Amino acid sequence: MDIKELQEKVETHLSCVWKEPVKVSEIFHLSGGACQDNYALELVSNSTKKSVVLRTDKGGSLLSSLSKRDEYKVAELVFKAGVKTPTPVYLEEESSVIGSPFFLMEKIAGKATGRYITKDKELDLYRKTKMVSDLASNLAKLHTVTPESVNDEDLKLKLKLVTVQNYITLAISDLRKSLDELPEAHPAIELCLNWMELQAPNIDKIVLVHGDYRTGNFMMNPDGLQGILDFEFAHWGDRHEDIAWLCMRDWRFGRLNKEVGGFGDRIDFYKEYEATSGIKVDPFKVTFWEIMGNIRWAIGSAQQAERHLSGKDKGIELASIGRRTAEMEWEAIRLIEEIDNAV
Numbered sequence: 001m002d003i004k005e006l007q008e009k010v011e012t013h014l015s016c017v018w019k020e021p022v023k024v025s026e027i028f029h030l031s032g033g034a035c036q037d038n039y040a041l042e043l044v045s046n047s048t049k050k051s052v053v054l055r056t057d058k059g060g061s062l063l064s065s066l067s068k069r070d071e072y073k074v075a076e077l078v079f080k081a082g083v084k085t086p087t088p089v090y091l092e093e094e095s096s097v098i099g100s101p102f103f104l105m106e107k108i109a110g111k112a113t114g115r116y117i118t119k120d121k122e123l124d125l126y127r128k129t130k131m132v133s134d135l136a137s138n139l140a141k142l143h144t145v146t147p148e149s150v151n152d153e154d155l156k157l158k159l160k161l162v163t164v165q166n167y168i169t170l171a172i173s174d175l176r177k178s179l180d181e182l183p184e185a186h187p188a189i190e191l192c193l194n195w196m197e198l199q200a201p202n203i204d205k206i207v208l209v210h211g212d213y214r215t216g217n218f219m220m221n222p223d224g225l226q227g228i229l230d231f232e233f234a235h236w237g238d239r240h241e242d243i244a245w246l247c248m249r250d251w252r253f254g255r256l257n258k259e260v261g262g263f264g265d266r267i268d269f270y271k272e273y274e275a276t277s278g279i280k281v282d283p284f285k286v287t288f289w290e291i292m293g294n295i296r297w298a299i300g301s302a303q304q305a306e307r308h309l310s311g312k313d314k315g316i317e318l319a320s321i322g323r324r325t326a327e328m329e330w331e332a333i334r335l336i337e338e339i340d341n342a343v
Contacts, residue, residue, distance in 0.1 A: 003027060003039075006098060010041065010054065013097045017090070020046050036232070040107055052089055056102035065232040068101040069093050070158045074231040075105065077150065077208070082141045084134075085228045110219035110226035114253035117215050118262035122222050132264035134225040135218065135246070136272035142228075143239045143277065145208035159235050164203040167237060171292065172196055178299050182306060188329040192295050195336050201285050209237035214251040215261040240282060243273065244289035249331050250297065250324070287339060291332045298328035 001009075007024045014022040026042040030053065037058045043050040056068065066074065072091040079085050087106040095101055117123065123131070150156050162170055172193055179189055211233030219226040245251075246269075252262035260269045270281040305322020307313040 001099060003029065006039070009098050013092070014043065014090075018045065036230075041104075050089065051107040052104045053086070053107050054102055054104055056098065057100045066158065066234060068103055070155060071232050071234070072103040073152060073155050074159070074208070074234045075103075077145050078142055078228070078231065081145050083138050083228055084225055108219050108227045109223075110221040112216055112219050112229065114215050114251070114262065117218065117220055118253045118255050118258070123220065126220070126222060126224055127263050130224060131220070132260060132268045133272040135261070135264075136269045137276040138225070138228055139210070139213060139242055139246075140273050140276035140279075142210060143207040143242070147206060147236060159208070162206060162236050164206060167203055167206065168196075168200040171237075172200075175292075175295060175299060178303070182299070182302050184302075186298070186302070186325070186329070188333060189295055189298055192291060192329075192332045192336065196288070196292060196295075199288065199339075201282070201288055203238045204279070205239070206236050207239050209235055209239070209241050211235055211237075211242075211245075213242040213246050214248070215246075215253060215263070216251065238285070238289065239277075239279070240285040241289045241293070243269070243281060244286045245293045247286065247290055248293050248297070250294075250328065284339075287335060291335045294328040294332035294335070298325045298332070301325040301328065 007027050010027075011022055011024050023044045024041050025044045026040070028040050030038040030040055037056050039054040041052050041054055043052060055071075065071075069091060072088055075085060075088045079088060086108050089104040089106060091101075091103045093101050111117075147156055147159075147161060160170075175189075176193060179186060179193075210228070210231065212230055213228075217230045218228060246261050247259050247266060249256065252258060255262040258264055259266050266283075266286075270283075273279075273281055301321050301324040304318045305325070308315060308318035308322065
């Protein structure tokens with residue numbers, strides 16, 4: 001579907017749903033990813049003018065990404081929990097309108113690119129003063145959403161209900177299944193999975209996990225954090241999982257000495273998270289989930305490469321992602337050696 005056709009279909013549909021004429025005065029494609037398509041729209045009606053982003057699926061998915069319905073519902077939960085995220089506007093579950101389900105959310109200011117967040121001079125002051133505390137406190141608020149606080153029973157199940165006793169076992173089992181589905185062997189990943197089974201820590205509580213809390217999914221400008229984005233990998237899990245994902249080497253964009261997203265230090269992030277949540281961060285659990293995160297990303301990278309190599313969904317982006325597999329394997333093993341040598 002070309003952009004003009006998309007514009008016409010959205011106008012017709014929203015006019016019907018909102019029971020007043022709706023015009024799309026401006027529409028353009030935003031950078032998305034391997035799995036998502038995003039469009040910026042200016043909506044004009046008799047009663048209001050809205051700047052929104054239309055988010056829909058592009059094609060295949062990475063691991064267990066949520067449906068658009070469930071991603072939208074998670075965004076609503078997070079918004080109500082006080083997390084700084086774009087206001088959810090409208091959900092369309094039917095594919096008949098534009099070819100796949102979609103939702104609308106408030107269009108916010110700022111940029112999310114890694115180089116901008118970690119290196120651009122116009123963020124120097126914010127980076128030195130409040131970037132770490134804003135992201136830590138917002139993550140702590142996100143983690144206040146628990147299975148007990150959600151009334152939507154279907155969404156609870158879609159987010160994969162787990163217990164503190166079985167979550168890590170299930171997570172490792174899911175990764176083994178995904179690994180077995182790949183056409184080639186990855187002995188380094190097998191080694192790491194074996195280590196994780198032996199070293200699995202206890203979990204204090206099951207909470208909502210963002211699943212992709214990292215540099216690249218935060219919109220920022222010199223005024224500060226504008227919003228947390230992309231809840232397609234949200235699920236029930238361990239709070240340390242999100243902290244670890246943000247600390248992964250791959251999301252530092254060359255600033256390796258700044259272990260939190262390429263812009264901050266762990267001790268500062270832990271302190272700010274604890275101040276908001278009232279819960280102590282366990283450094284070993286963070287490292288354990290950092291190892292798990294690298295393995296998860298290694299398998300995800302290999303899956304993306306296989307989409308290209310098999311001919312199912314050929315593209316240079318998918319092929320380039322595939323080369324990251326070995327990098328993630330190396331980093332996971334490095335972290336294991338670091339832990340084992342410290343014992």
